[in-house]
Amino acid sequence: MITAYHHAGFAAPLGDHVMPMRKFQLVADALAGRAGVAVVAPPPIAPADLLRVHTAAYVEAVRSGEPRALAESQKFPWSPALWPSVLLTNGGALAAATRALDDGIAAALASGFHHSHSDHGEGFCTFNGLVVAAEALRAAGRVARVAVLDLDLHYGNGTASLCATRPWLTNCSIYGNDYCENKTYRDVETLRHTDAANHLSFALPNGSGAAVLLDALERGTAALLAAGRPDLVLYQAGADPYREDPYSPLDLDHDDLRERDRFVFAWARKQGLPIAWVLAGGYTPDVSKVVAVHVGTFDAAQSVYG
């Protein structure tokens, strides 16, 4: 049984926005009644858990809306509904990470984490739920080392910045769009960031298909293990590498992305690494295609974990 954490409150009512918040509910609806998957509501995260990763000034800005520029640094219009929704999505990430330690695998039907920095948000990511969950589990004595495997289309610049002060955390971002100072770049030939021993990146050239992606995955997963065997893997299973996504210069269809997911889960299972995944980005205007990528991740997980 795979537990998938979802809460109707994940989607802040932000009106029309490029980030299709309703996809969380649509994925939950698509999973309803599916054999082998239990959709469960997580509790909200405690603000104290956020403060292990984020500055008090930034957390307070998101809660209160002031100063407004900081409260909206992730590029969402601030409203009082933002705070409870981000407590729930980060709670979902922590619940899935915790469950994965017991069951080997779990998911949170939430996204919006990997561009978030200590003192501000970027790219629809308010708080970095990946690192928040990792820190909470470290504080509870459940894990010592954590690895993030980031297969969102975009480079995970926020997680990389948080690795700088956390030698126990390793991030591997395999990306087709760079991300820097709250802007996205299709050109991945120009390097806009610096890698380090515990934050690595692999650029996928424009037009890359499954073979290039799987080759990068071979190298990326090997590098994650070489950095020190993690007690937990957090997986950003983005839907935005999909070929019809407006941000994507890659040539990856639904089968290719299912193959990607199967690779990741087969690797984690073979290595005996607990893994929790989150949905990450996805902007294809026909939202049913975004949902299909995310449901494909469940197909892949169930094909590996039975």
Ligand SMILES: [Zn+2]
């Ligand atoms: Zn993305």
